[in-house]
Amino acid sequence: MSYAQHEHHDFLGASAQALADPTLQQALTRLTDTLLAGNRRGYAALADSSELRDHAKRIKEHSLAHLDQYLEQLEASVLKFGGKVHWAATAEDARRIVVEIAKKANCKHAVKSKSMTSEEIHLNPALEQAGIEVTETDFGEFIIQVAGERPSHLVAPAVHHTRESIARVLSKHLGEQLADDPKSLAMVGRRVLREKFRQADMGITGANFAVAETGTIVLVTNEGNGRLTTTCPRVHVAIMGIEKVIPRFIDLPVFLKLLARGATGQTLSVYTTLITGPRQPGELDGAEEFHLVLLDNGRSKVLATPFRESLQCIRCGACLNACPVYRRIGGHAYGGVYSGPIGSILTPLYDSVAANPHLPHASSLCGACQAACPVKINIPHMLIGLRELQHYHKPSRWERWAYGLWSMVLCRPWAYRWALWAARLLLRRNAQNGWLSQMPGPGAEWTKVRDFPAPAAKSFRERWKELES
Amino acid sequence: MHVSLMITCLGDAFFPDVGVATVKLLRRLGVSVDFPQAQTCCGQPHFNSGYHDDARDLARHAITAFAKSPLVVTPSGSCAAMVKLEYPELFHGDPTWHDRAVDLAKRTHELSDFLVNVLKVEDVGARFDGKATYHMACHLRGLGLVDEPLRLIQKVRGLQLVPLERYDECCGFGGSFAVRYPQISGAMVTDKAAFIEKTAVDAVIATDAGCLMNIGGCLNRKGSKVRILHLAELLAQT
Numbered sequence: 001m002s003y004a005q006h007e008h009h010d011f012l013g014a015s016a017q018a019l020a021d022p023t024l025q026q027a028l029t030r031l032t033d034t035l036l037a038g039n040r041r042g043y044a045a046l047a048d049s050s051e052l053r054d055h056a057k058r059i060k061e062h063s064l065a066h067l068d069q070y071l072e073q074l075e076a077s078v079l080k081f082g083g084k085v086h087w088a089a090t091a092e093d094a095r096r097i098v099v100e101i102a103k104k105a106n107c108k109h110a111v112k113s114k115s116m117t118s119e120e121i122h123l124n125p126a127l128e129q130a131g132i133e134v135t136e137t138d139f140g141e142f143i144i145q146v147a148g149e150r151p152s153h154l155v156a157p158a159v160h161h162t163r164e165s166i167a168r169v170l171s172k173h174l175g176e177q178l179a180d181d182p183k184s185l186a187m188v189g190r191r192v193l194r195e196k197f198r199q200a201d202m203g204i205t206g207a208n209f210a211v212a213e214t215g216t217i218v219l220v221t222n223e224g225n226g227r228l229t230t231t232c233p234r235v236h237v238a239i240m241g242i243e244k245v246i247p248r249f250i251d252l253p254v255f256l257k258l259l260a261r262g263a264t265g266q267t268l269s270v271y272t273t274l275i276t277g278p279r280q281p282g283e284l285d286g287a288e289e290f291h292l293v294l295l296d297n298g299r300s301k302v303l304a305t306p307f308r309e310s311l312q313c314i315r316c317g318a319c320l321n322a323c324p325v326y327r328r329i330g331g332h333a334y335g336g337v338y339s340g341p342i343g344s345i346l347t348p349l350y351d352s353v354a355a356n357p358h359l360p361h362a363s364s365l366c367g368a369c370q371a372a373c374p375v376k377i378n379i380p381h382m383l384i385g386l387r388e389l390q391h392y393h394k395p396s397r398w399e400r401w402a403y404g405l406w407s408m409v410l411c412r413p414w415a416y417r418w419a420l421w422a423a424r425l426l427l428r429r430n431a432q433n434g435w436l437s438q439m440p441g442p443g444a445e446w447t448k449v450r451d452f453p454a455p456a457a458k459s460f461r462e463r464w465k466e467l468e469s
Numbered sequence: 470m471h472v473s474l475m476i477t478c479l480g481d482a483f484f485p486d487v488g489v490a491t492v493k494l495l496r497r498l499g500v501s502v503d504f505p506q507a508q509t510c511c512g513q514p515h516f517n518s519g520y521h522d523d524a525r526d527l528a529r530h531a532i533t534a535f536a537k538s539p540l541v542v543t544p545s546g547s548c549a550a551m552v553k554l555e556y557p558e559l560f561h562g563d564p565t566w567h568d569r570a571v572d573l574a575k576r577t578h579e580l581s582d583f584l585v586n587v588l589k590v591e592d593v594g595a596r597f598d599g600k601a602t603y604h605m606a607c608h609l610r611g612l613g614l615v616d617e618p619l620r621l622i623q624k625v626r627g628l629q630l631v632p633l634e635r636y637d638e639c640c641g642f643g644g645s646f647a648v649r650y651p652q653i654s655g656a657m658v659t660d661k662a663a664f665i666e667k668t669a670v671d672a673v674i675a676t677d678a679g680c681l682m683n684i685g686g687c688l689n690r691k692g693s694k695v696r697i698l699h700l701a702e703l704l705a706q707t
Contacts, residue, residue: 012650019656324639328656362650364643364657365517366607387519400520407515407523410478411530416509420482435689445648449655450686453483460476460485464504467492 009335011358018329024160028330031159035321038265039372046261056258057375059251060312063243064303070212070245071294077215081277083290091121094295098123098204098237099130101291105235107132107202111193113219113226114138115206116315117239117295119151119337120350123204134204135196137225139189146173152331152339154317155263160330193225203229203287207240208314209255210292213248217292219273220259222266227273236278236287242294243311255314255374262374263316298350307382310345312375319369319379325362334359341369341379348386354393360386417461424455470588471501473538475531475577477548478510479678487678490705491544491580497705498588502542507534513551518645521559525566528556532569540587541577544701546608547677549579554611579609580701581617581676592624595704599671602633604640604661604684606677618676618700625703631668635660642683654683662687665695672698 018024043049063070075085086101088094102110110132112118124134124145136145140158144151147169151157158166167180170188178188205226209218217238219226230236246252260266279286302311320326320340331339335356336347344359360383369379391400409415430436431454439447446452472495476488492502512527531552535541543549556570584590603622609615622630641647641657661684665673673688673695675681685697 015650016652019652324641324657325653328653361646362653364607364639364641364646364654366639366643367611368607368637368639371610384517384519387517388521389519391519399518403515403518403520403523407512407520407526410509410512411526413507413509416478423482433689435686437690442648445651446686448651449690450658450683451689452686453682455482456485458485460481460488461504461506463485463489467489467504 009356011333011335011362014333014335015329015362018333023162024330025328027159027162028327031153031156032321032327035156035264035317036372039262039318039321040265042261042265042267045267046257049258049261052254052257053374053376056254057312059246059254060375063246064308064311066247067242067245067300067303070247071242073212073247074210074215074245074292075294077212078277078290078292079215081215081280081290083215083277083292086291086293088121088293088295088297091295091297094121094239094293094297095123095126097293098239099126099132101235101237101289102127102130102132102202105202105289107233107235109196109199110134110202110204111137111196111200111229111233112141113203113205113221113229114141114157115204115239116151116154116337117206117241118204120241120297121239121295123239132202135193135200137193137196137229138221138223139186139193139225142189142193143169146170150332150337153320154315154338154340154342156317160332197228197232200229200233202235202237203231203233205229205236205238207238207244207292208259209252210240210245211247211249211252212245214276216249216252216274216276218252218256219275220256220269220271221273222270224271227271230273230275230287231285234287235289235291236275237291237293238275239293239295242296242299243313258374259314259316262314262318262372302349305349306385307345307349309377310342310349310382312377313342313346314374316374318372318374319377322368322372324364324366324368329362341383342377345379345382345386353386353389357390357394360384360390420455420459424457424459428454428457470499470540471503472540472542472583473535474502474504475508475511475535475541475543475545475548475552476504477543477545477678479682480544483682484678484699487544487699487701490699490701491542494593494701494705495542497707498584498590498593500588503538505534505538509534511548511551513547513555514644516551516555516559524555525559528559528570529566532556532566532573535573535576536569538576540583541573542580542583543577544580544699545677545679546579546606546612546614547679549577549582550608550611552577579612579614579676581609581621582612582614584704585617585620591620593621593704594707595624596626596628596707597672597703598627600629600631600669601672601674601698601703602631602665602668602670603636604633604665604673604675604680605637606675606680607639609676610637618674621700621704622674628703631670633668633673634664640680640683642679644679647683658683658687662691662693666691666693670695672696672703674698674700674703676700 278290516524641654
C-alpha cells in the first residue's frame with residue numbers, strides 16, 4: 001500500500017456527501033469554532049506573539065537550509081546515548097525497518113501514541129501482517145482504529161464522530177452495551193487501554209520535535225498516553241519526518257510556546273515528554289531499546305523546490321480549524337492522510353500533482369490559514385504555485401485557451417470595451433432588477449446557488465465623461 | 470493631493486456606482502482624481518488560476534497604464550493586494566519590471582487605507598440613517614487593514630453598526646473557486662447570508678466587488694431585504 005492509494009479519490013463526491021451530512025456539519029462547526037477561538041485567544045494572550053512566530057519560522061528556515069548537517073548531528077547525539085538511528089528513504093523502507101525491529105526484539109504487542117507520520121506510511125497493516133498486535137492509545141485514534149477509518153483532523157482524528165457513534169463503535173468492538181456519555185466512554189477507554197499498556201512490549205510514537213544538539217525527542221500530548229507508550233514497553237520506536245529536527249535545546253521553548261496555543265489555545269499541552277535515548281544505568285524508567293526512524297518519503301525532493309516552506313509545518317492543525325472549506329467538508333473529503341489547507345499542499349507534493357487535481361483549487365485563497373499558522377506558512381501562495389505546476393502536469397487545453405483569450409482582450413483597451421459591450425448585450429436581456437437567476441457557460445455553476453449581477457447599463461468608463469465635466 | 474482611480478474590472482462592469490461614489494468622496498475631501506483610460510484588469514484571475522505568464526502580461530499593462538500616476542486609489546482590497554503583494558513577486562528576477570512593480574505597489578492604496586493612513590481622516594462627514602453590518606473582505610487581512618474600514622464606518626452619522634457573526638470568514642467568492650466548487654462556495658455564502666439576515670440590518674457593508682456580487686447574489690436569491698453597500702457608497706452619502 002502506498003500514499004498513492006487515494007489516487008482516484010473522488011473529491012467532488014466526497015465533499016458533496018460531507019456537505020449533506022448534518023451530523024458531520026454540526027461536529028465540524030463545534031470543534032473548529034472552539035479550536036479557532038482558542039488559537040486567537042492563545043496568540044492574543046502572548047506578548048509579541050507575531051514576533052515569536054516570525055522567530056519560530058526563522059529557526060525552521062535555518063534548520064531546513066542546513067538539514068543535512070542537523071540530521072547527522074541528531075544521529076550522532078542519539079547514538080551517544082545508546083539509541084539506534086534508521087534512515088528510511090520511502091514509506092516501504094520505514095515499514096520494513098519497524099517490522100524488523102519488532103521481530104528482532106521478539107515483540108508481539110505494540111502500543112502507539114498518536115503519530116501522523118505513522119499514518120502516512122500506513123504502518124499498522126504492515127505490523128499486523130507480521131503478526132504483531134497494534135493498539136492506538138490516543139482515544140480519538142483508538143476509536144477510528146476500531147471503526148476501521150482514517151483520521152479526519154491532524155489533532156482531533158475522530159472529529160467526524162459523535163458520542164452516540166463512538167458508543168456504537170466501541171460497544172460492537174467490546175461486545176458490551178456502553179452508555180454514550182463522555183465520562184463513561186472515557187473510563188471504558190482507560191480500562192481497555194491500561195490493559196494494553198500492561199501487555200505491550202513495543203511502544204511506537206512520532207516526534208513533534210527532535211533536538212539535534214542533544215538527541216532529545218519531544219512528544220506533546222493531552223492524554224498522557226505518549227508517556228505510557230514510551231515508558232511501559234521495553235522497546236521504543238519513534239518515527240519522524242526529517243523536517244522535524246531543530247538545532248538547539250534552547251530553540252524548543254519557542255515552539256512549545258506556539259504549538260499548543262496554535263492548536264487549541266492551551267498555554268502548554270497537558271503532557272510534554274522529552275526522551276533522550278534508552279534507559280540509562282541508574283534510571284528508574286524508560287525503554288531498554290530506543291530506535292529513531294528518520295523518514296524522507298518525498299521530503300528531500302520538496303526541499304529543492306519553491307514549496308520548501310511547507311516543510312516548516314509543525315502539524316498543529318490550526319489551518320484546518322481556520323479554513324472555511326475544511327470547516328464544511330471535513331478531513332476525509334481531501335483523500336490524503338493530511339487534510340485541510342496544509343494537506344492540499346502535502347498530498348500533491350508527496351504523492352502526485354497530476355493525480356490530485358482538485359486539492360490546490362479547493363480553496364478560496366482567503367488566507368485564514370496563514371493568519372492562524374504558528375509559523376505563518378504562506379499556504380495561499382503555495383496553492384497558487386501548485387495550480388501553476390498542474391498546467392505542466394495535466395494541462396486543460398480549453399481552459400488554457402479561454403484564459404489566453406481573456407488576457408489578450410484585457411491587454412487591449414479597445415477589445416476590453418468591446419467585450420464589456422457584448423457582455424452587456426448578452427446578459428442584460430434576461431436580468432430582473434439587476435440580477436440574473438440563470439447564466440450561460442461556466443456561469444451556470446454560479447447561478448445554481450445564487451444570482452449573478454447583470455452588467456450595469458453604463459460602465460464606469462462611460463460615466464467618467466460625466467464626472468469629468 | 471492628486472490620485473488616479475483604479476476602478477477594477479468588476480467595478481467597471483458591474484458596480485460603476487462604486488466608482489462614482491469613490492470619485493465624489495475623494496473630491497469632497499479635497500483630492501483631485503483622474504482616470505487612466507488604458508486600465509482594464511489587474512490580472513488576479515489569471516494569477517490565482519496559475520496562468521502566471523498571462524498575469525505578467527496584465528501586470529505590465531497595468532504598470533504602464535498607471536506609470537504617470539503619483540498615487541493610485543482603488544475601492545478593492547483584492548486588486549490592491551494583487552498590485553501590492555503579487556506584482557513584485559511576479560517579476561522576481563526581472564530587474565526592470567521588478568523595480569517598476571515595486572514602485573507601483575508603493576503608490577497603490579486600497580480606499581480605506583488611503584483615507585485612514587494617507588489622508589489621515591476617519592470622519593469623512595458621511596451620513597446613513599439605519600442599521601448596517603460589516604463583512605471583512607479576505608484580502609484586507611493580507612494587506613493588514615483589519616481596523617481601517619471599521620474606523621471609518623464608526624464615524625458615520627446615524628449609522629447603527631450591528632456586529633456580524635464570523636465577520637472575517639470568507640464569503641465563498643474566491644474567483645474561479647465559486648465556479649469550480651459551487652457546492653462548497655454555495656455553502657459558505659449561504660451561511661454568510663444567514664448570519665447577515667440574523668442581524669436584521671438594512672445594509673451589509675463590504676469593500677470588494679467580489680464579496681458584494683457573491684453575498685448580494687445569495688441575498689437576492691433568498692428574497693432578502695438587506696441591500697449590499699460598498700464602503701465607498703456609504704462614505705459618499707451625506
